[in-house]
Amino acid sequence: MGRIILEQVTKSFGDVNVIPPLDLEIEDGEFVVFVGPSGCGKSTLLRLIAGLEDVSSGQISIDGRAATELPPAKRGLAMVFQSYALYPHMSVRKNISFPLKMAGLDQAEQNKRVEAAAKVLNLTDYLDRRPGQLSGGQRQRVAIGRAIVREPAAFLFDEPLSNLDAALRVNMRLEISELHNSLETTMIYVTHDQVEAMTMADKIVVLRAGHIEQVGTPLDLYRNPRNLFVAGFIGSPKMNFIEGAEAAKHNAATIGIRPEHLSISKSEGQWKGTVGVSEHLGSDTFLHVHAKDLTSEPITVRSDGEVDIHHGDTVFLSPQDDKIHRFDKEGLRIS
Amino acid sequence: MARAVTPARKATVTVFAWGVGLLIFFPILWTILTSFKTEAEAIASPPSFVGFDWTLENYSTVMERSNYFLHFLNSVVISVGSTLIGLLVAIPAAWSMAFVPGKRTKDVLMWMLSTKMLPPVGVLIPIYLIFRDTGLLDTRTGLVIVLTLINLPIIVWMLYTYFKEIPVDILEAARMDGASLRAEIIYVLTPMAVPGIASTLLLNIILAWNEAFWTLNLTAANAAPLTAFIASYSSPEGLFYAKLSAASTMAIAPILIMGWFSQKQLVRGLTFGAVK
Numbered sequence A: 001m002g003r004i005i006l007e008q009v010t011k012s013f014g015d016v017n018v019i020p021p022l023d024l025e026i027e028d029g030e031f032v033v034f035v036g037p038s039g040c041g042k043s044t045l046l047r048l049i050a051g052l053e054d055v056s057s058g059q060i061s062i063d064g065r066a067a068t069e070l071p072p073a074k075r076g077l078a079m080v081f082q083s084y085a086l087y088p089h090m091s092v093r094k095n096i097s098f099p100l101k102m103a104g105l106d107q108a109e110q111n112k113r114v115e116a117a118a119k120v121l122n123l124t125d126y127l128d129r130r131p132g133q134l135s136g137g138q139r140q141r142v143a144i145g146r147a148i149v150r151e152p153a154a155f156l157f158d159e160p161l162s163n164l165d166a167a168l169r170v171n172m173r174l175e176i177s178e179l180h181n182s183l184e185t186t187m188i189y190v191t192h193d194q195v196e197a198m199t200m201a202d203k204i205v206v207l208r209a210g211h212i213e214q215v216g217t218p219l220d221l222y223r224n225p226r227n228l229f230v231a232g233f234i235g236s237p238k239m240n241f242i243e244g245a246e247a248a249k250h251n252a253a254t255i256g257i258r259p260e261h262l263s264i265s266k267s268e269g270q271w272k273g274t275v276g277v278s279e280h281l282g283s284d285t286f287l288h289v290h291a292k293d294l295t296s297e298p299i300t301v302r303s304d305g306e307v308d309i310h311h312g313d314t315v316f317l318s319p320q321d322d323k324i325h326r327f328d329k330e331g332l333r334i335s
Numbered sequence B: 001m002a003r004a005v006t007p008a009r010k011a012t013v014t015v016f017a018w019g020v021g022l023l024i025f026f027p028i029l030w031t032i033l034t035s036f037k038t039e040a041e042a043i044a045s046p047p048s049f050v051g052f053d054w055t056l057e058n059y060s061t062v063m064e065r066s067n068y069f070l071h072f073l074n075s076v077v078i079s080v081g082s083t084l085i086g087l088l089v090a091i092p093a094a095w096s097m098a099f100v101p102g103k104r105t106k107d108v109l110m111w112m113l114s115t116k117m118l119p120p121v122g123v124l125i126p127i128y129l130i131f132r133d134t135g136l137l138d139t140r141t142g143l144v145i146v147l148t149l150i151n152l153p154i155i156v157w158m159l160y161t162y163f164k165e166i167p168v169d170i171l172e173a174a175r176m177d178g179a180s181l182r183a184e185i186i187y188v189l190t191p192m193a194v195p196g197i198a199s200t201l202l203l204n205i206i207l208a209w210n211e212a213f214w215t216l217n218l219t220a221a222n223a224a225p226l227t228a229f230i231a232s233y234s235s236p237e238g239l240f241y242a243k244l245s246a247a248s249t250m251a252i253a254p255i256l257i258m259g260w261f262s263q264k265q266l267v268r269g270l271t272f273g274a275v276k
């Protein structure tokens, strides 16, 4: 069980207001990702839920119970830290069983649960080692093991993968998603990486400067970004924005079109430009096209991997009309 | 970027390190050698290194003339006592400065360190007078008090730097894992802080053991530690280099042996790869 509700929660550090009044509901069993640029208050929000920081005002409830005043130990949540925060003087076994020991479980039950968690996380052979003798990925697993053994109401993750190399990150991403599928426990996951957000979340909360910009499923945010910030933040490569005369044609201050919704041709199309840098990924090619009379930024276009277009070629781009996003002067979506 | 370690470079570094090491150790070695010579050999020119008549005569004379064990006991009481009391005061102080720093924490630390920059002789007269009037002159209690105060800034600073290295994340992880404050202190904090506290303890015992300014100025006979015992052999009555050396050797031997056995502890770091 892990339904978490935040009502009018604020947080200031001294004079600096990091979280303005914020409301949020997290349903039981949901995988929620807080995503936003560095310094936007994601960690602070997570730590408020964890109880590691006190709210400046507002209410937090967990499973219908007022939790605002509860210390972290009483909230029944488990957290995985970016730094892993393992106990350096304890073996892996002791690390994982620590929450069980704190909960007062007997030794036999502790062992049973530790062995089970170690099996799921491929740590069985490492139970007697110290954290210092493990690789980054293994330490990450120990941190996750320590979180799952006590069957918390919800898991909190603060950028857990950012210290891992790219390949391992993809693996761990899948493992955490699988863990969520099998445990069906609420997970709140903080990241600045929108790819992690898109691939893992049931629900994404986009934050900027402590404000919630939009809440929705990954596809919601992809299809109907509420404003320019969300439009630019979600999706990779980033959405192209065009202002001025071309936008006015669509009765908007700014229009946005994703690289995958543009087609490219050497002979005909709506917008004319010159090919700059191309990035070949094998499956896809991303072409950066300069169209000076539209926008000063290069326009990114996704094309198939074997496209026969080169640096300096003159090309024509055509957007899919129904995939054009329109925004007003304030940057809000016009629907 | 790691530079390649060529055999030649390695040899140079090794020779250099040994050179510096021997240079530092030489006076101690010479003292020890001299303590086994007769007074005549001790001042012979050119001096001989090992080819002299080894004798224990100096040691027996020193043992006869002065009460070594009293001084030894005084040294132990004063150095251990002042260090333990210092730790008792400094642990909570450093703790709060490391984990709940305020706006002025840095200033307080700097101020404490700045007291170590004053020449102690500047406060000798007032302290001497206070000690005289309170009857603390030439008492172990008096010396424990003075050395505690003298070394407190260093103890606080050392502990502060050690505590600072304990990642707050780990303490927070313990809280998330359901640890009460008591459990957090017993199972997480203390095991991680003990190596730092132990290093501080050892280093301060050594500092207090070797402290000579206050111990010489505030004692006469009863509370005199080994530093005063050495000094009593450097009298102008005549040249007693060999006996002086024997006294010095006896004074430094205990701390040297303790230092030798605890060197690992003295240089040991705090964390072992918990974070990152």
Ligand SMILES: Nc1ncnc2c1ncn2[C@@H]1O[C@H](COP(=O)(O)OP(=O)(O)O)[C@@H](O)[C@H]1O
Pocket: A013, A016, A018, A036, A037, A038, A039, A040, A041, A042, A043, A044, A045
């Ligand atoms: N303990 C603190 N004291 C003062 N300011 C803080 C503290 N923790 C965070 N902040 C500030 O709050 C803002 C949000 O920080 P954080 O939640 O860590 O961002 P994120 O995790 O999104 O990168 C930052 O501007 C940061 O400087």
Ligand SMILES: [Mg+2]
Pocket: A042, A043, A044, A159
């Ligand atoms: Mg953060």
